Amino acid sequence: MVNSIGRAVVQTSRRWPHKSPALSRLVENEKPPVIDKEHFQPLGTWSAEKLQSSQDKNPFMLTWDSGKARDSIPHISHGDGIYLVDVNGKKYVDWTSQAVCTNLGQTLPRTKVEAAAYQMQKLPFLYGAMGIPEVRTRLNQLMNEILPGDLCAAVFPSSGSEANEAGIMMARRYTGRDKIISLYRGYHGATSGALSATGDFRRWYGREQSSGFVKAFSPFQLFWQIGGETEDEKVQMCLNMLEEQILNEGPETIASVLIESVMGSAGCFVMPPGYMQGVRAICDKYGILLHCDEVMVGFGRTGKLFGFQHYDGVLPDIVSMAKGISASAVPLSMTACSKDILDHFDETPLGWGSTYQAHAVAMACAYENVKYLMEQNIVGRVQKLAPVFEENMAQLAATHPSIKQYRAIGLFGCFDVHDVDGSNPKLQHEAPTEAFLKYKRAYTENGLIGLHRYPHIHVAPPLIINENELNDGFNRHDNALDTLDEALGHELPDDSFTRTA
Numbered sequence: 001m002v003n004s005i006g007r008a009v010v011q012t013s014r015r016w017p018h019k020s021p022a023l024s025r026l027v028e029n030e031k032p033p034v035i036d037k038e039h040f041q042p043l044g045t046w047s048a049e050k051l052q053s054s055q056d057k058n059p060f061m062l063t064w065d066s067g068k069a070r071d072s073i074p075h076i077s078h079g080d081g082i083y084l085v086d087v088n089g090k091k092y093v094d095w096t097s098q099a100v101c102t103n104l105g106q107t108l109p110r111t112k113v114e115a116a117a118y119q120m121q122k123l124p125f126l127y128g129a130m131g132i133p134e135v136r137t138r139l140n141q142l143m144n145e146i147l148p149g150d151l152c153a154a155v156f157p158s159s160g161s162e163a164n165e166a167g168i169m170m171a172r173r174y175t176g177r178d179k180i181i182s183l184y185r186g187y188h189g190a191t192s193g194a195l196s197a198t199g200d201f202r203r204w205y206g207r208e209q210s211s212g213f214v215k216a217f218s219p220f221q222l223f224w225q226i227g228g229e230t231e232d233e234k235v236q237m238c239l240n241m242l243e244e245q246i247l248n249e250g251p252e253t254i255a256s257v258l259i260e261s262v263m264g265s266a267g268c269f270v271m272p273p274g275y276m277q278g279v280r281a282i283c284d285k286y287g288i289l290l291h292c293d294e295v296m297v298g299f300g301r302t303g304k305l306f307g308f309q310h311y312d313g314v315l316p317d318i319v320s321m322a323k324g325i326s327a328s329a330v331p332l333s334m335t336a337c338s339k340d341i342l343d344h345f346d347e348t349p350l351g352w353g354s355t356y357q358a359h360a361v362a363m364a365c366a367y368e369n370v371k372y373l374m375e376q377n378i379v380g381r382v383q384k385l386a387p388v389f390e391e392n393m394a395q396l397a398a399t400h401p402s403i404k405q406y407r408a409i410g411l412f413g414c415f416d417v418h419d420v421d422g423s424n425p426k427l428q429h430e431a432p433t434e435a436f437l438k439y440k441r442a443y444t445e446n447g448l449i450g451l452h453r454y455p456h457i458h459v460a461p462p463l464i465i466n467e468n469e470l471n472d473g474f475n476r477h478d479n480a481l482d483t484l485d486e487a488l489g490h491e492l493p494d495d496s497f498t499r500t501a
């Protein structure tokens with residue numbers, strides 16, 4: 001019976017001759033390339049006018065901004081330490097290390113440049129499974145020497161998003177479970193899994209998300225408060241909430257809890273005392289892996305080599321890192337994991353890869369970068385400057401009525417802006433109001449370049465900044481905040497604090 005129905009369907013389709021549509025709109029897809037002879041002039045020789053006219057004729061897309069915003073972005077000719085210099089010679093402080101990533105500023109250590117050049121000349125590329133360049137072995141060893149506990153370097157993708165994809169795949173295949181719990185307002189990247197794990201507005205762009213991602217509230221709320229009298233009680237409530245959610249989801253379905261060690265783009269939030277220890281304990285109780293996203297804070301930003309080291313006794317099972325590993329001179333990231341997880345994948349494939357994973361030139365650059373961090377004790381330098389940084393943050397928060405509060409750790413800080421009535425002037429996903437646009441113009445005019453996630457204002461200069469440069473940056477920021485105060489209708493501050501720069 002089933003067979004005869006099957007045959008009938010086939011016969012019916014044969015009796016309905018059908019032709020898919022013929023292409024009626026033939027488009028010329030060959031063109032003799034007409035190449036501007038100016039391309040053959042060396043890089044660095046196009047004038048400001050030439051660059052602008054080329055951009056006008058060849059517009060490109062931005063990513064988190066609509067394309068038209070490109071016209072307000074300066075053309076930068078070169079970098080110099082913590083400064084960026086535009087084609088008209090204006091010098092800007094790189095006030096958030098761009099996307100909290102150019103941790104060594106723009107003047108690279110000679111060893112880094114030479115290592116990249118050496119690798120390019122010697123062996124520019126080797127596909128992961130086809131040969132092992134010397135630098136992979138050396139970088140792997142170096143990473144294992146600086147990673148605490150039994151954490152070991154596993155793979156070296158190109159971006160933070162990919163490092164998270166690899167970590168998510170690791171957790172799922174190691175545990176045989178599907179769900180990933182991550183926090184609202186956290187950011188984990190723009191590829192499918194990482195974006196689905198993201199808890200801020202950027203996740204919405206993707207509409208339908210990949211399945212198996214569950215969001216939990218972080219200990220930081222905008223409009224309500226966790227119950228409890230003391231900090232300890234509040235932390236306990238947050239942990240109870242998380243555990244109850246895990247019980248409702250089914251603990252045996254959850255592969256990992258994915259958390260930024262310090263929530264970065266959400267506004268520089270360090271987890272309250274006891275929280276990460278509690279999360280680790282909940283994970284242990286239910287056989288869930290703890291995955292810390294260190295993409296923004298790893299390699300010294302917060303005054304520890306890794307952000308999770310702020311939480312005594314907490315060792316994650318999986319760690320993803322990027323930005324600071326190469327100080328972003330080349331795209332490279334890393335996913336590290338416990339020895340158990342590494343051993344597990346000795347017997348079975350990870351099931352994640354990309355052509356550029358463990359790119360030889362990128363690894364050479366990162367190898368020298370990390371050695372430089374260690375040799376120059378960049379973490380110690382951050383610790384030493386942190387009090388000056390915080391003093392400046394506190395002072396701006398105290399003198400600018402538009403600033404409600406600040407948070408700071410190491411060389412990473414964030415102001416929260418409020419309206420005259422104390423309310424939040426906008427949510428992160430809302431378009432900036434005229435007041436913020438005015439502020440941004442003042443910020444640029446005062447010679448600052450930075451990342452903007454209003455109502456939060458981040459400060460994260462390159463880790464090689466010195467005290468004078470730091471004070472200079474805060475002076476510029478002070479001036480820009482006058483504009484914000486005024487634009488939001490606050491009274492102008494009485495500026496009594498003087499910096500030495």
Ligand code: PLP
Pocket residue numbers: 099159160161162164187188189190260264265293294295296322323
């Ligand atoms: N995770 C965190 C915490 C980040 O801050 C970012 C980027 O800012 C990412 C992941 C994504 O990294 P990438 O942009 O290199 O893909």
